[in-house]
Structure formats: C-alpha cells, structure tokens
Amino acid sequence: MRGAAGLAVAAILAGAGLGRNALAQSFTDDFADRADGAKVHSASGFVCPLKIGGFERDAVGQYQPEQNSVFCAYSARDGVYGTVVLKPLSGPYDPPASLDREFALQSGTGGRQIGEATLKLPGRPDSVVVYSRSYETARLLDAHYRALYTGAGFANWAVETTIEYAEPRDSDSKQEFLSAVYSAAKAGFPAAVAPLAAGTAPR
Numbered sequence: 001m002r003g004a005a006g007l008a009v010a011a012i013l014a015g016a017g018l019g020r021n022a023l024a025q026s027f028t029d030d031f032a033d034r035a036d037g038a039k040v041h042s043a044s045g046f047v048c049p050l051k052i053g054g055f056e057r058d059a060v061g062q063y064q065p066e067q068n069s070v071f072c073a074y075s076a077r078d079g080v081y082g083t084v085v086l087k088p089l090s091g092p093y094d095p096p097a098s099l100d101r102e103f104a105l106q107s108g109t110g111g112r113q114i115g116e117a118t119l120k121l122p123g124r125p126d127s128v129v130v131y132s133r134s135y136e137t138a139r140l141l142d143a144h145y146r147a148l149y150t151g152a153g154f155a156n157w158a159v160e161t162t163i164e165y166a167e168p169r170d171s172d173s174k175q176e177f178l179s180a181v182y183s184a185a186k187a188g189f190p191a192a193v194a195p196l197a198a199g200t201a202p203r
Contacts, residue, residue, distance in 0.1 A: 030070045031060050041070060044157050046086055046188055048072035053176040055082050063087075074177070081164040082177045086157055093153030095131035099160060102149060103133065111135035111147060119150065121179050128152065128182040143169060152182060154189040 031039040037050035039060045050057055055074035063069040069087040076082070087098060096103075107113070115134040120127045130152040138145040144167040151160040161181055165174045 030062060039072065041086055043068075043088070044086055044189070046157070046159070047184060048084065052082070052180045054173055055080070055177055076170075076173055078166070078170070079164075080166075080170050080173055081162075082181075083162045084181055085160040085162075087160065089153055089156050089158055093151070093158050095151040095158075095160075096133075098158055099133070099149050099151055102162065106135050106137075106147060106149075109137075111137050114146075119178075121182050128186050130178075130182060137164075143167070148174065150178060150182075152185070154185050157189065159185040 030042060031048070032042055034040055034047070039048045039057070040046070041048070048057060048060060052074060054076045056076070057072060057074050059071075059073040061071060063071040063085050064087075067087055069085055071086075072084045074082040074084075103113075112135060113133065114136050115132070117132055119130050119132045121130060130150045132148060132150045134149070135147045136144055137147055146165060146167050148163045148165070149160070150163075151158055153159075159181065161178065163174050163177060165171075
C-alpha cells in the first residue's frame with residue numbers, strides 16, 4: 001500500500017516537473033556512477049548504494065531544484081519505501097522548518113501525526129542523533145501504515161529520510177534503513193565538522 005508520504009514526495013517531485021518512475025530511467029549530472037552500481041552525489045560525496053539491506057534503489061535526481069536538493073529513492077518488498085534527500089545548508093539545521101513542506105502535504109492528504117522525538121541510532125564509531133516525526137496514514141486490521149520523517153545536519157548538508165512502512169511488520173526494515181543511511185552520512189562527511197543541530201528540540 002502506498003501511503004500519503006509517497007503522495008507527498010510525489011507532489012514535490014511533480015512540482016519540480018519530475019516523477020519517481022521517470023527518473024528511474026533518466027540521468028542527472030548531480031550523481032556519478034560507481035563500478036559497484038552506487039550513485040555518488042557530486043557536490044557532497046554522499047553515496048547512494050544500489051541496495052540498503054532489503055531495499056533496492058530505483059531512482060535518483062533533483063528534489064527541489066530551487067534549493068539544489070537531490071534525492072535517492074528505494075523500495076523493498078510488500079510496498080515499503082525509503083527516500084533519502086540531501087539539502088545544502090547555509091547555517092544551523094532546523095529539522096521542523098526544513099521538513100515543513102512535507103509535513104503540510106502529509107497533513108493535507110489525511111495523515112495523522114502520532115509522534116515527534118529525537119532518535120539515537122546505532123552507528124560507527126558511535127550513535128547518531130536525528131530528529132523524527134511520524135504519521136499514521138491508514139489502518140487495516142492489525143497493520144498500522146505509517147510515514148516516518150527524519151533529519152540531521154552534517155557539515156554543510158542536511159540528510160533527511162522518509163520511510164513508508166507497516167507497523168509492526170516492517171519495523172526491522174525501517175530501523176535497518178535509518179541506521180545504514182545515517183551511519184553512511186556520519187562516515188562520509190568531514191569528521192572535523194561536528195553534526196549541526198540534529199537534536200533541535202521538537203515543537
């Protein structure tokens with residue numbers, strides 16, 4: 001089942017004149033190919049691998065061109081979706097402000113906010129703290145369909161994710177995706193620059 005989070009992401013891509021399916025077959029100068037199938041974001045050096053656990057990459061491209069932001073989209077079995085967005089920063093990272101457009105679209109399509117917190121994710125060499133907000137998009141029998149938004153600042157870039165999944169069925173897949181993305185961000189951005197305000201107090 002594709003939830004309102006997918007509609008929100010699709011709406012932003014459509015606003016840029018792009019679509020996830022079309023981008024799967026397109027090319028962009030924002031990313032360079034690597035021999036192992038990974039896509040490397042030229043401006044930041046962030047790597048979007050071909051696979052993250054049970055997720056397989058199906059598109060990369062521009063997210064909001066006016067912000068110079070880009071995305072890597074992934075999907076897994078049973079309609080589980082994960083999207084990574086990279087946004088350049090010119091100052092401290094404010095996750096709720098940065099994700100405000102996505103939140104508005106989610107609420108506009110019927111999503112019900114059910115939580116907002118900071119998460120401590122396992123990582124190398126130590127944990128990564130990220131902001132998160134979750135929505136329930138539908139409920140069928142014993143499955144709760146949810147959209148989880150997260151964000152953290154690293155060096156001059158914000159790394160944000162959107163994950164569409166069913167609780168409790170896909171809880172492990174969700175955690176695997178988040179841990180892999182933010183471990184890669186922490187390892188890939190300059191170690192000399194500490195993450196910016198990833199733990200901004202939720203509001």
